[in-house]
Every structure is written in C-alpha cells, then in structure tokens.
Amino acid sequence: MTNKFLLFILFLLLSLNSALAQTKISLITEDYRPPLNMIIDNKIVGISTEIMQEIMKREKIKYTLEVLPWARGFNTTQKKSDTALFSTTRTPERENLFKWVGPIISNNWVFFAKKGSKIKINSLDDAKKYSIGVYTEDAVTEFLQKNGFVRNENLDVSTNDQQNALKLQAGRIDLWASGSALGPWIVKLANAGSIEELYTFNKTELYAAFNINTDDKIINQLNKQLKKMKQDGTVKKIYNKYFYQK
Known part of the structure; x- marks a missing residue:
C-alpha cells in the first residue's frame, strides 16, 4: 500500500511538472502603473513585473510579456486562454471572471x-x-x-x-x-x-488575474511559489528596490 501511494504521488508530481513545462502564458500588463509596472529605457520593469517573472522562472514556465492599454488587456484576458493580467484589484464583481494569483501588494x-x-x-x-x-x-x-x-x-x-x-x-x-x-x-x-x-x-490588494480556463493545478502551484518567495525574502527585496527609490 505504501509503495502504491508513493507511486501515485510521484505520478501526480510528474503530471504537474509536465503540465507546467508544456504551458506558455501570455503575461499582460499596462504602462504607467509605477512602481508596479512601467517602461524605463524600453524595458518593462516594476514590482509586479519582477515578481511575476521570478515566479515563472522558478516554475520553469515559458511566457511572453506585453504592454497593452488597461481596458484592452482586461478584455483580452477574459477571452484568451493561457493569459494573465497584472496588477489587478480583486473585487467581488471580478471574482468569477478570472482565477487569481496573489496578493502581490497592498494598494489602498x-x-x-x-x-x-x-x-x-x-x-x-x-x-x-x-x-x-x-x-x-x-x-x-x-x-x-x-x-x-x-x-x-x-x-x-x-x-x-x-x-x-x-x-x-x-x-x-x-x-x-x-x-x-x-x-x-x-x-x-x-x-x-x-x-x-x-x-x-x-483598502485593497493587487493580484495577477488569469483566464478563467487556466488549469487549477497551475494556479495552485503559482500561488505556492509566491508564498515561498514571500517567506524567503525575495518579495521584500523587490519591494525595497523600488520603494526606497522614491
């Protein structure tokens, strides 16, 4: 029984890793929401941008990153699979429109x-x-x-x-x-x-909003990775990099 259980757990882990490896996420953000996301010297930077990039890197998920006007990005994420929009306020009205990774930052x-x-x-x-x-x-x-x-x-x-x-x-x-x-x-x-x-x-918090059809396993894994990044000091280090520049 123990060996069968271990084999089952191993199968689940391999399945999850395979799903993550095969996934390619289109990350969408907007310019001019500093210090969360902004374009400086033709490069997309900011707190949310760096956090999302680090999550994808750690989970070995392929991704693209593009800047769109907010309304267009919001609508695109609702319609297009394997798409995520950040940084997005999680509200009751939006709750069932997306799947959520976060919170990334508080923003009253x-x-x-x-x-x-x-x-x-x-x-x-x-x-x-x-x-x-x-x-x-x-x-x-x-x-x-x-x-x-x-x-x-x-x-x-x-x-x-x-x-x-x-x-x-x-x-x-x-x-x-x-x-x-x-x-x-x-x-x-x-x-x-x-x-x-x-x-x-x-008083609100900002998240990454993923298309509603995104696999729950992927959402759960990304949230776990974000939690690890908060615990190991990575998120705080990114915060400090920007807030101490003001």
Whole structure:
C-alpha cells in the first residue's frame, strides 16, 4: 500500500511538472502603473513585473510579456486562454471572471489633491461635490460609481492614470482617485508637480488575474511559489528596490 501511494504521488508530481513545462502564458500588463509596472529605457520593469517573472522562472514556465492599454488587456484576458493580467484589484464583481494569483501588494485607494489645496475630505460624500479624475475600466472607477459617483458629473474619466496626474496639476480636476502606492510614482515620472493624500476610501490588494480556463493545478502551484518567495525574502527585496527609490 505504501509503495502504491508513493507511486501515485510521484505520478501526480510528474503530471504537474509536465503540465507546467508544456504551458506558455501570455503575461499582460499596462504602462504607467509605477512602481508596479512601467517602461524605463524600453524595458518593462516594476514590482509586479519582477515578481511575476521570478515566479515563472522558478516554475520553469515559458511566457511572453506585453504592454497593452488597461481596458484592452482586461478584455483580452477574459477571452484568451493561457493569459494573465497584472496588477489587478480583486473585487467581488471580478471574482468569477478570472482565477487569481496573489496578493502581490497592498494598494489602498485614496483621494489626492494638488499640494497646498484647502480641500478637506472626511468621507466619500464629502468628495461628491468635487471633480475627480479616474480612468476607464479601473476598479477604483467601478467602486466610486457603485457608491453614487457619476461619470461626466463628478467623475472625469481618462484612458490612464498619468493623464489624471497632469490634469490635477493643471487644475482641470479637483481630486484624483488612485492607489496610495501608485500616485507618488506617477507624479514623479510624469513631472506633474506635488500632491497630498487627503482620504483613504478603500483598502485593497493587487493580484495577477488569469483566464478563467487556466488549469487549477497551475494556479495552485503559482500561488505556492509566491508564498515561498514571500517567506524567503525575495518579495521584500523587490519591494525595497523600488520603494526606497522614491
């Protein structure tokens, strides 16, 4: 019985390794979500990018990496097998659209204002009287709309977050809704002046979202590898590489 059990376990491991070796994942990210993913000197870099690349390397999974506009990448990942999009906020609305690897990083949602602004925000309702920059298909936008904010009234929707940073600096919007980890980096790289964080309206975590048809064995193995990387200090080392550059 013991030998049969060991042979069964060996068979499962060999089957999993074979599945991983035969798999090729198309990784999709977007430019300008620093420090998570961004293009510097024609190279895709960032916290999430390096973490995903290290996971694939350790699991010996072949992959491609490309940058797409957020809305296009989001839709492509839902339709195309063996595809993953990062970094993606895991929300109840998205839960059954994808399979998830993570969390990669915490990223609280906040309202930013131009530094020196006299705006005071103590609740979501306080923010409704201001013009707020968000962008298409983003979870922040979805959350605010669900909580009574209206597109083209108090929501000014752009195609990416860099545009919002520039709009805030130019005085075209009053507030900018984005991630606490992202905002300062976007402003720095866009040379968009100075901002201040006014109010945290949601606490979230970012994941890699895989096409819903991805084999559960692969998802489980990738999550196990990410856990190992957190335990052995690899993830922390990648975090520090970027956050200490600000």
